Amino acid sequence: xxxxxxxxxxxxxxxxxxxxxxxxxxxxxxxxxxxxxxxxxxxxxxxxxxxxxxxxxxxxxxxxxxxxxxxxxxxxxxxxxxxxxxxxxxxxxxxxxxxxxxxxxxxxxx
Amino acid sequence: xxxxxxxxxxxxxxxxxxxxxxxxxxxxxxxxxxxxxxxxxxxxxxxxxxxxxxxxxxxxxxxxxxxxxxxxxxxxxxxxxxxxxxxxxxxxxxxxxxxxxxxxxxxxxxxxxxxxxxxxxxxxxxxxxxxxxxxxxxxxxxxxxxxxxxxxxxxxxxxxxxxxxxxxxxxxxxxxxxxxxxxxxxxxxxxxxxxxxxxxxxxxxxxxxxxxxxxxxxxxxxxxxxxxxxxxxxxxxxxxxxxxxxxxxxxxxxxxxxxxxxxxxxx
Numbered sequence: 001x002x003x004x005x006x007x008x009x010x011x012x013x014x015x016x017x018x019x020x021x022x023x024x025x026x027x028x029x030x031x032x033x034x035x036x037x038x039x040x041x042x043x044x045x046x047x048x049x050x051x052x053x054x055x056x057x058x059x060x061x062x063x064x065x066x067x068x069x070x071x072x073x074x075x076x077x078x079x080x081x082x083x084x085x086x087x088x089x090x091x092x093x094x095x096x097x098x099x100x101x102x103x104x105x106x107x108x109x110x
Numbered sequence: 111x112x113x114x115x116x117x118x119x120x121x122x123x124x125x126x127x128x129x130x131x132x133x134x135x136x137x138x139x140x141x142x143x144x145x146x147x148x149x150x151x152x153x154x155x156x157x158x159x160x161x162x163x164x165x166x167x168x169x170x171x172x173x174x175x176x177x178x179x180x181x182x183x184x185x186x187x188x189x190x191x192x193x194x195x196x197x198x199x200x201x202x203x204x205x206x207x208x209x210x211x212x213x214x215x216x217x218x219x220x221x222x223x224x225x226x227x228x229x230x231x232x233x234x235x236x237x238x239x240x241x242x243x244x245x246x247x248x249x250x251x252x253x254x255x256x257x258x259x260x261x262x263x264x265x266x267x268x269x270x271x272x273x274x275x276x277x278x279x280x281x282x283x284x285x286x287x288x289x290x291x292x293x294x295x296x297x298x299x300x301x302x303x304x305x306x307x308x309x310x311x312x313x314x315x316x317x318x319x320x321x322x323x324x325x326x327x328x329x330x331x332x333x334x335x336x337x338x339x340x341x342x343x344x345x346x347x348x349x350x351x352x353x354x355x356x357x358x359x360x361x362x363x364x365x366x367x368x369x370x371x372x373x374x375x376x377x
Contacts, residue, residue: 060249062242066334066343067324067351069314073242075168076249085316093335098117098246100337 024083025049031063031074032056034099045089045109054079061103065094068107114250114259116337118266121243123273124344125235128194128300129153130274132228134281135201135293148225152232159233160240167245180311183238187308190234194301195367197227198294203374299346302363306347309359321358324351 057076096103
Protein backbone atom coordinates (compact mmCIF):
# COMPACT_ATOMS: atom_id res chain seq x y z
CA UNK A 1 0.00 0.00 0.00
CA UNK A 2 2.72 2.35 1.00
CA UNK A 3 4.65 1.38 -2.07
CA UNK A 4 1.65 1.91 -4.36
CA UNK A 5 1.02 5.34 -2.88
CA UNK A 6 4.65 6.22 -3.36
CA UNK A 7 4.52 5.17 -7.02
CA UNK A 8 1.38 7.22 -7.65
CA UNK A 9 2.90 10.32 -6.06
CA UNK A 10 6.08 9.80 -8.01
CA UNK A 11 4.22 9.31 -11.32
CA UNK A 12 2.20 12.48 -10.71
CA UNK A 13 5.39 14.34 -9.94
CA UNK A 14 7.04 13.13 -13.14
CA UNK A 15 3.95 13.91 -15.20
CA UNK A 16 3.75 17.41 -13.78
CA UNK A 17 7.42 18.16 -14.39
CA UNK A 18 7.19 16.76 -17.92
CA UNK A 19 4.14 18.88 -18.68
CA UNK A 20 5.85 21.96 -17.34
CA UNK A 21 9.10 21.34 -19.06
CA UNK A 22 8.10 22.53 -22.50
CA UNK A 23 6.81 26.07 -22.21
CA UNK A 24 9.19 27.41 -19.62
CA UNK A 25 11.95 29.94 -20.11
CA UNK A 26 15.29 28.33 -19.30
CA UNK A 27 18.30 30.05 -17.80
CA UNK A 28 21.76 28.62 -17.62
CA UNK A 29 24.07 28.75 -14.66
CA UNK A 30 27.59 27.38 -14.72
CA UNK A 31 29.57 26.52 -11.61
CA UNK A 32 33.30 26.47 -12.16
CA UNK A 33 36.37 26.85 -9.92
CA UNK A 34 34.12 27.53 -6.95
CA UNK A 35 32.32 30.42 -8.68
CA UNK A 36 29.02 31.02 -10.41
CA UNK A 37 28.83 32.23 -14.03
CA UNK A 38 26.94 34.53 -14.19
CA UNK A 39 26.81 35.69 -10.59
CA UNK A 40 23.66 37.69 -11.21
CA UNK A 41 20.75 36.14 -13.05
CA UNK A 42 17.94 38.37 -14.21
CA UNK A 43 14.58 36.67 -14.51
CA UNK A 44 11.05 37.96 -15.06
CA UNK A 45 9.04 38.29 -11.85
CA UNK A 46 5.89 36.22 -11.31
CA UNK A 47 6.92 33.72 -13.97
CA UNK A 48 7.83 30.10 -13.58
CA UNK A 49 11.23 29.28 -15.04
CA UNK A 50 13.79 26.56 -15.23
CA UNK A 51 17.42 26.86 -14.23
CA UNK A 52 19.91 24.55 -15.87
CA UNK A 53 22.80 24.21 -13.46
CA UNK A 54 26.04 22.81 -14.76
CA UNK A 55 29.06 21.95 -12.68
CA UNK A 56 32.17 22.18 -14.80
CA UNK A 57 34.33 21.35 -11.81
CA UNK A 58 36.85 20.74 -10.61
CA UNK A 59 35.27 19.19 -7.57
CA UNK A 60 31.70 18.72 -6.48
CA UNK A 61 29.43 21.72 -5.87
CA UNK A 62 26.21 22.33 -4.03
CA UNK A 63 23.77 24.93 -5.31
CA UNK A 64 21.87 26.08 -2.26
CA UNK A 65 19.51 28.81 -1.21
CA UNK A 66 17.54 28.72 2.01
CA UNK A 67 15.31 31.59 0.94
CA UNK A 68 14.58 29.94 -2.41
CA UNK A 69 14.31 26.52 -0.72
CA UNK A 70 16.66 24.83 -3.14
CA UNK A 71 19.46 22.40 -2.49
CA UNK A 72 21.25 20.50 -5.20
CA UNK A 73 24.49 18.55 -4.99
CA UNK A 74 26.35 18.21 -8.28
CA UNK A 75 29.27 15.91 -8.93
CA UNK A 76 31.83 17.33 -11.39
CA UNK A 77 30.62 17.32 -14.99
CA UNK A 78 26.95 17.01 -14.06
CA UNK A 79 24.08 19.15 -15.36
CA UNK A 80 20.69 19.23 -13.63
CA UNK A 81 17.54 21.29 -13.79
CA UNK A 82 15.73 23.18 -11.07
CA UNK A 83 12.23 24.57 -11.51
CA UNK A 84 11.50 27.86 -9.79
CA UNK A 85 8.01 28.93 -8.96
CA UNK A 86 6.85 32.49 -9.72
CA UNK A 87 8.70 34.95 -7.50
CA UNK A 88 7.84 38.41 -6.40
CA UNK A 89 10.16 41.18 -7.66
CA UNK A 90 13.27 41.26 -5.55
CA UNK A 91 16.74 39.88 -5.06
CA UNK A 92 17.26 36.29 -3.94
CA UNK A 93 20.63 35.01 -2.89
CA UNK A 94 22.09 31.58 -3.55
CA UNK A 95 25.48 30.09 -2.76
CA UNK A 96 27.74 27.12 -3.36
CA UNK A 97 27.72 25.29 -0.07
CA UNK A 98 31.00 23.56 -0.91
CA UNK A 99 32.71 26.88 -1.78
CA UNK A 100 30.94 29.39 0.44
CA UNK A 101 33.73 32.00 0.25
CA UNK A 102 33.77 32.49 -3.51
CA UNK A 103 30.53 30.93 -4.66
CA UNK A 104 27.91 33.61 -4.07
CA UNK A 105 25.25 34.63 -6.55
CA UNK A 106 21.81 36.17 -6.80
CA UNK A 107 18.65 36.00 -8.81
CA UNK A 108 17.05 39.35 -9.57
CA UNK A 109 13.38 39.03 -10.39
CA UNK A 110 11.98 42.07 -12.21
CA UNK B 111 42.64 22.12 2.59
CA UNK B 112 40.84 24.72 4.70
CA UNK B 113 37.76 24.21 2.59
CA UNK B 114 37.91 20.43 2.89
CA UNK B 115 38.23 20.84 6.65
CA UNK B 116 35.23 23.13 6.94
CA UNK B 117 32.92 21.19 4.66
CA UNK B 118 33.70 17.82 6.22
CA UNK B 119 33.48 19.28 9.72
CA UNK B 120 30.09 20.81 9.00
CA UNK B 121 28.65 17.83 7.15
CA UNK B 122 29.78 15.42 9.87
CA UNK B 123 28.82 17.63 12.77
CA UNK B 124 25.09 17.08 12.60
CA UNK B 125 25.49 13.31 12.54
CA UNK B 126 28.06 13.41 15.35
CA UNK B 127 25.95 15.75 17.46
CA UNK B 128 22.88 13.55 17.17
CA UNK B 129 25.06 10.56 18.04
CA UNK B 130 26.78 12.38 20.91
CA UNK B 131 23.59 13.65 22.49
CA UNK B 132 21.94 10.23 22.08
CA UNK B 133 25.00 8.67 23.72
CA UNK B 134 24.90 10.99 26.73
CA UNK B 135 21.19 10.45 27.00
CA UNK B 136 21.43 6.65 26.75
CA UNK B 137 24.18 6.62 29.34
CA UNK B 138 21.78 8.13 31.84
CA UNK B 139 18.80 6.03 30.78
CA UNK B 140 20.09 2.64 29.90
CA UNK B 141 22.36 0.66 32.20
CA UNK B 142 22.61 -2.46 30.08
CA UNK B 143 24.76 -0.82 27.38
CA UNK B 144 22.52 -2.33 24.71
CA UNK B 145 21.32 1.06 23.59
CA UNK B 146 24.87 2.23 23.07
CA UNK B 147 25.66 -0.91 21.09
CA UNK B 148 22.61 -0.18 18.93
CA UNK B 149 23.89 3.37 18.48
CA UNK B 150 27.29 2.20 17.20
CA UNK B 151 25.70 -0.39 14.92
CA UNK B 152 23.47 2.34 13.53
CA UNK B 153 26.44 4.63 12.92
CA UNK B 154 28.28 1.89 11.04
CA UNK B 155 25.20 1.05 8.97
CA UNK B 156 24.78 4.75 8.19
CA UNK B 157 28.38 5.02 6.96
CA UNK B 158 27.77 2.08 4.61
CA UNK B 159 24.51 3.60 3.40
CA UNK B 160 26.20 6.97 2.83
CA UNK B 161 28.82 5.39 0.59
CA UNK B 162 26.15 3.52 -1.32
CA UNK B 163 24.15 6.74 -1.79
CA UNK B 164 27.22 8.71 -2.81
CA UNK B 165 28.19 6.02 -5.25
CA UNK B 166 24.65 5.98 -6.71
CA UNK B 167 24.70 9.77 -7.11
CA UNK B 168 28.06 9.62 -8.85
CA UNK B 169 27.41 6.75 -11.22
CA UNK B 170 23.79 7.25 -12.24
CA UNK B 171 23.51 10.94 -12.83
CA UNK B 172 20.35 11.28 -14.88
CA UNK B 173 17.39 13.46 -13.85
CA UNK B 174 15.40 10.51 -12.58
CA UNK B 175 18.03 9.27 -10.15
CA UNK B 176 18.54 12.80 -8.94
CA UNK B 177 14.86 13.24 -8.20
CA UNK B 178 14.47 9.79 -6.67
CA UNK B 179 17.41 10.50 -4.39
CA UNK B 180 16.00 13.91 -3.50
CA UNK B 181 12.78 12.23 -2.49
CA UNK B 182 14.64 9.63 -0.50
CA UNK B 183 16.49 12.39 1.35
CA UNK B 184 13.26 14.25 2.05
CA UNK B 185 11.73 11.04 3.41
CA UNK B 186 14.74 10.38 5.66
CA UNK B 187 14.38 13.89 7.09
CA UNK B 188 10.76 13.24 8.04
CA UNK B 189 11.51 9.78 9.43
CA UNK B 190 14.48 11.02 11.47
CA UNK B 191 12.53 13.99 12.86
CA UNK B 192 9.60 11.72 13.77
CA UNK B 193 11.75 9.01 15.33
CA UNK B 194 13.81 11.39 17.45
CA UNK B 195 10.64 13.06 18.73
CA UNK B 196 8.95 9.75 19.45
CA UNK B 197 11.99 8.47 21.34
CA UNK B 198 12.34 11.58 23.46
CA UNK B 199 8.64 11.53 24.36
CA UNK B 200 8.75 7.79 25.06
CA UNK B 201 11.68 8.23 27.41
CA UNK B 202 10.00 11.15 29.08
CA UNK B 203 6.97 9.05 29.79
CA UNK B 204 8.87 6.00 31.00
CA UNK B 205 11.65 7.88 32.72
CA UNK B 206 9.21 8.67 35.49
CA UNK B 207 8.30 5.08 36.02
CA UNK B 208 11.96 4.15 36.11
CA UNK B 209 12.25 5.22 39.71
CA UNK B 210 9.10 3.43 40.79
CA UNK B 211 9.43 0.20 38.85
CA UNK B 212 11.97 -2.55 38.71
CA UNK B 213 14.87 -1.93 36.38
CA UNK B 214 14.38 -5.24 34.60
CA UNK B 215 10.94 -4.20 33.45
CA UNK B 216 12.20 -0.99 31.98
CA UNK B 217 15.21 -2.58 30.34
CA UNK B 218 12.95 -5.06 28.57
CA UNK B 219 10.62 -2.30 27.43
CA UNK B 220 13.46 -0.07 26.29
CA UNK B 221 14.92 -2.92 24.33
CA UNK B 222 11.72 -3.38 22.40
CA UNK B 223 10.89 0.19 21.53
CA UNK B 224 14.05 2.18 22.04
CA UNK B 225 17.02 0.42 20.55
CA UNK B 226 15.84 0.02 17.00
CA UNK B 227 14.86 3.69 17.03
CA UNK B 228 18.32 4.72 18.27
CA UNK B 229 20.00 2.63 15.59
CA UNK B 230 17.76 3.94 12.80
CA UNK B 231 18.14 7.57 13.86
CA UNK B 232 21.93 7.22 13.98
CA UNK B 233 22.01 5.47 10.60
CA UNK B 234 19.82 8.10 8.94
CA UNK B 235 21.81 11.00 10.36
CA UNK B 236 25.08 9.53 9.09
CA UNK B 237 23.66 8.48 5.71
CA UNK B 238 22.13 11.87 4.95
CA UNK B 239 25.18 13.95 5.77
CA UNK B 240 27.63 11.28 4.67
CA UNK B 241 26.38 10.97 1.10
CA UNK B 242 27.20 14.63 0.47
CA UNK B 243 30.61 14.22 2.07
CA UNK B 244 31.33 11.25 -0.21
CA UNK B 245 30.51 13.30 -3.33
CA UNK B 246 32.43 16.30 -2.09
CA UNK B 247 35.53 14.23 -1.34
CA UNK B 248 35.28 12.39 -4.63
CA UNK B 249 35.18 15.71 -6.45
CA UNK B 250 38.09 17.10 -4.45
CA UNK B 251 40.10 13.94 -5.12
CA UNK B 252 39.90 14.67 -8.85
CA UNK B 253 41.49 18.05 -8.34
CA UNK B 254 44.84 16.56 -7.47
CA UNK B 255 46.69 17.21 -4.21
CA UNK B 256 45.44 14.17 -2.35
CA UNK B 257 47.53 14.51 0.79
CA UNK B 258 46.24 18.01 1.59
CA UNK B 259 42.70 16.83 0.89
CA UNK B 260 43.05 13.77 3.08
CA UNK B 261 44.55 15.83 5.87
CA UNK B 262 41.77 18.42 5.68
CA UNK B 263 39.05 15.80 5.53
CA UNK B 264 40.44 13.75 8.40
CA UNK B 265 40.96 16.88 10.49
CA UNK B 266 37.39 17.96 9.74
CA UNK B 267 36.04 14.55 10.67
CA UNK B 268 38.05 14.44 13.88
CA UNK B 269 37.07 18.02 14.63
CA UNK B 270 33.38 17.20 14.30
CA UNK B 271 33.84 14.17 16.55
CA UNK B 272 35.67 16.27 19.13
CA UNK B 273 32.99 18.98 19.00
CA UNK B 274 30.23 16.46 19.60
CA UNK B 275 32.27 14.63 22.25
CA UNK B 276 32.76 17.92 24.11
CA UNK B 277 29.03 18.62 23.86
CA UNK B 278 28.15 15.16 25.15
CA UNK B 279 30.83 15.36 27.86
CA UNK B 280 29.68 18.72 29.15
CA UNK B 281 26.11 17.47 29.10
CA UNK B 282 27.08 14.35 31.05
CA UNK B 283 28.73 16.46 33.74
CA UNK B 284 25.33 17.85 34.71
CA UNK B 285 23.15 16.01 37.14
CA UNK B 286 20.90 13.34 35.67
CA UNK B 287 17.69 15.34 35.84
CA UNK B 288 19.18 18.35 34.11
CA UNK B 289 20.98 16.15 31.57
CA UNK B 290 17.76 14.42 30.62
CA UNK B 291 15.91 17.66 30.28
CA UNK B 292 18.63 19.47 28.33
CA UNK B 293 19.51 16.59 25.99
CA UNK B 294 15.81 16.01 25.36
CA UNK B 295 15.34 19.67 24.43
CA UNK B 296 18.43 19.62 22.19
CA UNK B 297 17.20 16.51 20.41
CA UNK B 298 13.76 18.07 19.90
CA UNK B 299 15.32 21.27 18.52
CA UNK B 300 17.38 19.18 16.10
CA UNK B 301 14.27 17.23 15.10
CA UNK B 302 12.40 20.48 14.44
CA UNK B 303 15.30 21.67 12.25
CA UNK B 304 15.13 18.41 10.27
CA UNK B 305 11.39 18.91 9.85
CA UNK B 306 11.89 22.45 8.55
CA UNK B 307 14.47 21.23 5.98
CA UNK B 308 12.03 18.56 4.86
CA UNK B 309 9.26 21.17 4.46
CA UNK B 310 11.71 23.39 2.56
CA UNK B 311 12.41 20.57 0.15
CA UNK B 312 8.70 20.01 -0.46
CA UNK B 313 8.21 23.75 -1.00
CA UNK B 314 11.20 23.92 -3.33
CA UNK B 315 9.88 21.01 -5.39
CA UNK B 316 6.47 22.68 -5.58
CA UNK B 317 4.71 19.91 -3.65
CA UNK B 318 3.52 22.28 -0.97
CA UNK B 319 2.30 25.85 -1.45
CA UNK B 320 4.34 28.41 0.53
CA UNK B 321 1.07 30.36 1.28
CA UNK B 322 2.94 33.56 2.09
CA UNK B 323 6.61 33.87 1.24
CA UNK B 324 8.41 35.41 2.98
CA UNK B 325 6.51 36.25 6.12
CA UNK B 326 9.38 38.44 7.30
CA UNK B 327 12.98 39.18 6.38
CA UNK B 328 15.46 39.07 9.24
CA UNK B 329 18.52 38.60 7.04
CA UNK B 330 19.86 41.95 8.25
CA UNK B 331 19.95 40.53 11.79
CA UNK B 332 21.14 37.02 10.99
CA UNK B 333 21.73 36.02 7.38
CA UNK B 334 21.27 32.29 6.76
CA UNK B 335 23.32 32.57 3.56
CA UNK B 336 26.57 33.07 5.46
CA UNK B 337 28.73 30.34 6.97
CA UNK B 338 27.69 30.94 10.57
CA UNK B 339 24.07 31.67 9.70
CA UNK B 340 23.81 28.46 7.70
CA UNK B 341 25.21 26.50 10.64
CA UNK B 342 22.58 27.96 12.96
CA UNK B 343 19.88 27.35 10.36
CA UNK B 344 20.91 23.69 10.04
CA UNK B 345 20.73 23.05 13.77
CA UNK B 346 17.78 25.14 14.84
CA UNK B 347 15.60 25.40 11.74
CA UNK B 348 16.08 29.18 11.69
CA UNK B 349 15.19 30.90 8.39
CA UNK B 350 15.85 34.54 7.62
CA UNK B 351 12.95 34.59 5.16
CA UNK B 352 10.53 31.89 6.24
CA UNK B 353 7.46 30.85 4.27
CA UNK B 354 4.17 30.74 6.13
CA UNK B 355 3.92 26.99 5.52
CA UNK B 356 7.26 26.44 7.31
CA UNK B 357 6.15 28.59 10.21
CA UNK B 358 2.89 26.67 10.52
CA UNK B 359 4.74 23.35 10.40
CA UNK B 360 7.15 24.58 13.06
CA UNK B 361 4.36 25.86 15.33
CA UNK B 362 2.34 22.66 14.88
CA UNK B 363 5.40 20.56 15.71
CA UNK B 364 6.08 22.39 18.96
CA UNK B 365 2.37 22.51 19.81
CA UNK B 366 2.07 18.73 19.48
CA UNK B 367 5.36 18.07 21.30
CA UNK B 368 4.51 20.33 24.23
CA UNK B 369 1.04 18.84 24.48
CA UNK B 370 2.37 15.25 24.41
CA UNK B 371 5.13 16.17 26.88
CA UNK B 372 2.65 17.59 29.40
CA UNK B 373 0.28 14.67 28.99
CA UNK B 374 2.97 12.00 29.34
CA UNK B 375 4.37 13.85 32.36
CA UNK B 376 1.02 13.72 34.11
CA UNK B 377 0.17 10.11 33.20
